[in-house]
Amino acid sequence: xxxxxxxxxxxxxxxxxxxxxxxxxxxxxxxxxxxxxxxxxxxxxxxxxxxxxxxxxxxxxxxxxxxxxxxxxxxxxxxxxxxxxxxxxxxxxxxxxxxxxxxxxxxxxxxxxxxxxxxxxxxxxxxxxxxxxxxxxxxxxxxxxxxxxxxxxxxxxxxxxxxxxxxxxxxxxxxxxxxxxx
Amino acid sequence: xxxxxxxxxxxxxxxxxxxxxxxxxxxxxxxxxxxxxxxxxxxxxxxxxxxxxxxxxxxxxxxxxxxxxxxxxxxxxxxxxxxxxxxxxxxxxxxxxxxxxxxxxxxxxxxxxxxxxxxxxxxxxxxxxxxxxxxxxxxxxxxxxxxxxxxxxxxxxxxxxxxxxxxxxxxxxxxxxxxxxxxxxxxxxxxxxxxxxx
Numbered sequence: 001x002x003x004x005x006x007x008x009x010x011x012x013x014x015x016x017x018x019x020x021x022x023x024x025x026x027x028x029x030x031x032x033x034x035x036x037x038x039x040x041x042x043x044x045x046x047x048x049x050x051x052x053x054x055x056x057x058x059x060x061x062x063x064x065x066x067x068x069x070x071x072x073x074x075x076x077x078x079x080x081x082x083x084x085x086x087x088x089x090x091x092x093x094x095x096x097x098x099x100x101x102x103x104x105x106x107x108x109x110x111x112x113x114x115x116x117x118x119x120x121x122x123x124x125x126x127x128x129x130x131x132x133x134x135x136x137x138x139x140x141x142x143x144x145x146x147x148x149x150x151x152x153x154x155x156x157x158x159x160x161x162x163x164x165x166x167x168x169x170x171x172x173x174x175x176x177x178x179x180x181x182x
Numbered sequence: 183x184x185x186x187x188x189x190x191x192x193x194x195x196x197x198x199x200x201x202x203x204x205x206x207x208x209x210x211x212x213x214x215x216x217x218x219x220x221x222x223x224x225x226x227x228x229x230x231x232x233x234x235x236x237x238x239x240x241x242x243x244x245x246x247x248x249x250x251x252x253x254x255x256x257x258x259x260x261x262x263x264x265x266x267x268x269x270x271x272x273x274x275x276x277x278x279x280x281x282x283x284x285x286x287x288x289x290x291x292x293x294x295x296x297x298x299x300x301x302x303x304x305x306x307x308x309x310x311x312x313x314x315x316x317x318x319x320x321x322x323x324x325x326x327x328x329x330x331x332x333x334x335x336x337x338x339x340x341x342x343x344x345x346x347x348x349x350x351x352x353x354x355x356x357x358x359x360x361x362x363x364x365x366x367x368x369x370x371x372x373x374x375x376x377x378x379x380x
Contacts, residue, residue, distance in 0.1 A: 018193045025197070029204040036211060044220040057224075137224050142330070145323040145351035156367040167226040167374055170321065170330045170351070178219050 043178045045070075046137045046169060054131035055165075058118055060151070061177055062144035067106045067151070068177055069114065071096040075132060079121070082130040089124065092117055101177055106147055111154045115161040122164075135165035142173055227348060227372035232316040234348070234371040235309060237336070238276075238288065238358055239329030240322035243296035244336060245274045246305050247288070247360070252278070256286050285361025285369060290322070299335045306340065316346035316373040320358035323351040346373035 046059050059070040073096045080089040095117075104110050118134045125132035140148055148168070155161045236247040251273050259269045260280055268289060271278040274296060277289040297305065310317060317340055322329040333349060340347050348371060352358045361369040 018197075022193075022197050022200070025201055026204065029201065029208065033204065033208050033211060036208060036215075040212065040215045042215070042220055043218065044222050046222045046224045048224065048226055135226060139222075139224075140323070140351055142328060143323060143325055145353040146355055148351055149356045152368075162367065165226045165228075167224040168349070169222060169224040170323075170333065170349075172330075175220075175222075 039174065041174045041176045044171075044175045045178065046139055046167075048135065048137065048167060055133050055135060057137040057167075058114070058134050059137050059139060059177075060114070061139040061141065061171070062147045062151070063141050064143040064147070065105075066103050067147060069099060069102055069104055070177060071099060071114075071117075072134065073097060073100070076121075079125060079128075079130060079132050083124045083128040085124075088120065092121060106151050106154075108154050111151050112158060112161065115155060115158075115164060118164055119161070133165075135167065138166065138168040139171045139175075140168060141171050225374040227374045230316060230346065230373050232346065232373065233314060234318040234373075235315045236318050236320065236358075236360060236371075237302075238290050238296075238320045238322070238352075239333040239336070240290050240296075241293045241327050241329065242332050243293040243298060244302045244329070244332050245276070245290075245293075245296040246302070246309060247276075248273065249360075252276075252286065252288075252360075256280060281359070283366070283368075284359040285363070286359060288320075288358045288360070290358075299332055302336060303339060306336070306343070306345070310340075310343075310345050312343065312345045316348065318371045318373070319347065319349040320352045321349050322353065324353045348373040 046057055048055050048057050056072045056075055058072060061068040061070070073093060076089055076093045076096070080086040080093065083089060115136075118136065122133050138148060138151075236249075238245050238247065252271055255271045255273065256278050259278070266279065266281065268277050268279045271288075275290075275292045275294075277291060279287040279289070281287050306317070309315075317336075319329075319333050319336070321333045337347050337349075363369045
């Protein structure tokens with residue numbers, strides 16, 4: 001019956017070439033899928049492994065020539081209400097909102113400013129008996145060792161900046177900061 | 183010989199359906215990846231009474247720094263008045279230099295004598311005691327010469343063995359250096375990884 005219908009249509013074809021094309025297309029598309037999932041840039045945020053809850057990370061991503069700073073802002077509104085002089089916190093909050101994911105050249109002034117700001121916030125939180133402590137997390141992209149050592153050297157040379165907890169992690173080139181273009 | 187025959191409409195149907203599903207899957211994958219933000223938990227450096235055991239990672243190879251060998255060779259060179267000059271340490275093709283502010287500076291040359299990821303495990307098992315030591319890695323981060331990968335693998339192995347570890351990136355401008363002046367911040371080596379297996 002089916003043979004008669006095929007003859008009527010005049011479309012009897014060999015199975016082999018179609019199957020080979022079919023498998024090739026499937027294979028290429030599957031490969032592209034896998035490639036996509038491995039090569040696509042991954043967005044990530046760094047958090048502290050311990051002391052989660054009140055310890056908040058100030059993220060500094062080291063690039064070969066610059067740094068990207070991602071200061072935390074989500075808990076500052078609550079901190080502003082907890083401290084007696086909220087204007088200081090408000091000022092820092094406004095500044096940080098403007099500086100989110102800012103690309104900076106890590107000059108001595110920039111680094112001292114960042115660390116002093118963290119110290120100021122930690123100081124006000126302690127004074128108000130408010131559980132909040134900022135620390136610095138460095139994310140090191142490939143070829144950023146010079147920038148990292150430059151920052152650490154600035155911190156070592158300014159003793160008043162010591163005392164802030166620090167963590168560092170080696171990052172792959174395809175891990176990106178949310179909001180940044182790869 | 184009997185030939186396999188198939189209706190062309192039926193075949194076109196299968197191909198278009200399969201290709202369509204794969205394309206859809208790829209698009210969904212991309213959209214999902216775009217929205218996903220991975221959380222990277224980074225440990226914090228902390229003071230420890232444990233003694234550091236030093237390693238250098240470069241070009242996917244790793245070497246354990248034998249303190250006795252390295253320092254006894256360095257002392258011999260220092261006695262010869264080779265301060266500030268680079269000399270061979272006679273150990274794993276590593277050169278040394280005694281610097282006033284940084285102690286013994288190490289220069290890694292050829293890494294062919296060093297160990298790979300699986301070979302170093304035996305050394306780690308033999309040399310490190312979780313109650314006495316933590317591992318400190320000097321990880322090369324240079325164009326075309328990265329030690330990141332082997333460092334991550336070794337750190338993961340140590341974590342499973344409950345041994346703490348710390349690290350710092352090094353390169354030609356900032357070579358590895360070993361000094362133990364506790365009043366100099368750059369001479370203090372801290373562990374960061376807690377070695378808590380999850």
